[in-house]
Amino acid sequence: MTQPKRLSQEDERTLVRRLKARQEGALAELYDVLAPWVFGLASRILRDDAEAEEVLGDVFVQVWGRIHQHEPGRGPLVPWVLSIARNRALDTLRRRRRWWRKADRWGAAQRLEDDGAVPAPDPAEAAVPGWPVHQEVHAALAALPADQRRVVLLAYFEGLTHSEIARRTGQPLGTVKTRLRIAHGKLAEALKHVKDWLR
Amino acid sequence: MTDWLGMTPNPRAPRPELRAQVLARAVRPRAGRRRWVWRAAAAVLLLAALGGAGYWARGTILALSAERDRLAAELAAVRDTLGFVRGPATRIAWVPVTTNGRLGGVTIFADSAARRWLVRCEGMAPNEPNETYQIWFVTAEGLKRAAVMTMDEEQATVMAMAFDVPDDVGPVTGAAMSIEPRAGGSTEPRGPIVFHLRL
Numbered sequence: 001m002t003q004p005k006r007l008s009q010e011d012e013r014t015l016v017r018r019l020k021a022r023q024e025g026a027l028a029e030l031y032d033v034l035a036p037w038v039f040g041l042a043s044r045i046l047r048d049d050a051e052a053e054e055v056l057g058d059v060f061v062q063v064w065g066r067i068h069q070h071e072p073g074r075g076p077l078v079p080w081v082l083s084i085a086r087n088r089a090l091d092t093l094r095r096r097r098r099w100w101r102k103a104d105r106w107g108a109a110q111r112l113e114d115d116g117a118v119p120a121p122d123p124a125e126a127a128v129p130g131w132p133v134h135q136e137v138h139a140a141l142a143a144l145p146a147d148q149r150r151v152v153l154l155a156y157f158e159g160l161t162h163s164e165i166a167r168r169t170g171q172p173l174g175t176v177k178t179r180l181r182i183a184h185g186k187l188a189e190a191l192k193h194v195k196d197w198l199r
Numbered sequence: 200m201t202d203w204l205g206m207t208p209n210p211r212a213p214r215p216e217l218r219a220q221v222l223a224r225a226v227r228p229r230a231g232r233r234r235w236v237w238r239a240a241a242a243v244l245l246l247a248a249l250g251g252a253g254y255w256a257r258g259t260i261l262a263l264s265a266e267r268d269r270l271a272a273e274l275a276a277v278r279d280t281l282g283f284v285r286g287p288a289t290r291i292a293w294v295p296v297t298t299n300g301r302l303g304g305v306t307i308f309a310d311s312a313a314r315r316w317l318v319r320c321e322g323m324a325p326n327e328p329n330e331t332y333q334i335w336f337v338t339a340e341g342l343k344r345a346a347v348m349t350m351d352e353e354q355a356t357v358m359a360m361a362f363d364v365p366d367d368v369g370p371v372t373g374a375a376m377s378i379e380p381r382a383g384g385s386t387e388p389r390g391p392i393v394f395h396l397r398l
Contacts, residue, residue, distance in 0.1 A: 156204045
């Protein structure tokens with residue numbers, strides 16, 4: 001597979017129009033630029049390649065089937081696709097939690113990152129479109145105090161509610177809410193200039 | 200705002216062979232949708248079949264219950280009749296009667312211990328519209344009301360009735376039948392006597 005081209009905002013709008021026109025080539029282009037991010041996000045949440053691949057397939061089925069629901073005025077295409085990926089992965093995670101399958105492996109991985117550490121960017125992937133945004137998000141997260149970073153990661157990657165985070169961290173519910181609010185404010189401020197997601 | 204967090208995990212290239220599978224699956228969602236439709240249709244059919252079976256079972260159960268109740272009532276009547284016939288204190292008397300030129304008969308089973316009577320009339324002429332047959336207990340104090348047995352045109356020629364001998368009626372030595380006004384009969388015989396019998 002050749003390296004996919006980077007997309008400007010205008011490229012992205014064109015891609016959405018082609019997707020809505022049911023051009024299968026547009027879906028292939030979107031896959032080429034977004035599959036590594038979707039797969040990376042699903043893998044990060046699920047810690048299981050087979051399940052992450054399943055989520056990857058589900059995401060693109062959903063994107064193709066519901067592209068008409070995407071309104072450019074409400075946000076760019078990339079976060080919309082990533083939110084689908086996150087929701088799908090969290091659904092799978094919740095199903096798995098209910099079944100308590102693979103609990104040991106998941107628990108061990110979780111314990112490793114429960115301190116809120118963010119894995120370092122992998123330089124081998126630096127050519128992937130979106131890499132600059134990836135680095136900026138990393139930098140913004142790394143700039144957060146550890147307590148704030150931890151609650152953000154628990155909420156986003158494990159889909160925990162505020163109460164569940166409070167129980168997990170042993171912090172009062174009000175503290176958790178305050179940390180999340182402050183952290184999201186800092187992230188929004190640090191990343192407000194991000195426009196081209198796949199540059 | 201957590202849109203950026205989806206870009207946090209390192210991108211991971213999925214297996215190359217997955218690309219064709221995912222794209223093929225995405226652009227052919229109709230098969231999945233059709234499968235869903237078939238499953239829904241099967242579920243509806245199953246529910247309809249279960250509902251139909253339930254409705255049929257309910258109707259059958261109700262019909263069988265009614266039949267059981269009818270048979271139980273018939274069995275109780277037969278046992279009651281047999282009780283009269285087998286009772287050690289039961290006397291049986293038969294008297295031929297002629298009503299309106301028609302020859303018939305009246306059979307009386309009188310259980311003096313249980314103070315119950317069973318009277319069976321056969322081949323008697325129908326009453327006039329304003330008249331009825333009335334049975335009397337013969338006692339030392341005269342005739343006492345026993346029962347009213349109306350025979351209409353459309354009624355079967357055999358009529359049976361069981362009744363108790365009231366406590367205020369002394370020892371019964373015989374039976375009589377007269378024709379009385381249909382509205383409730385009479386307190387003492389005024390019409391023509393059909394038969395008068397000593398037991």
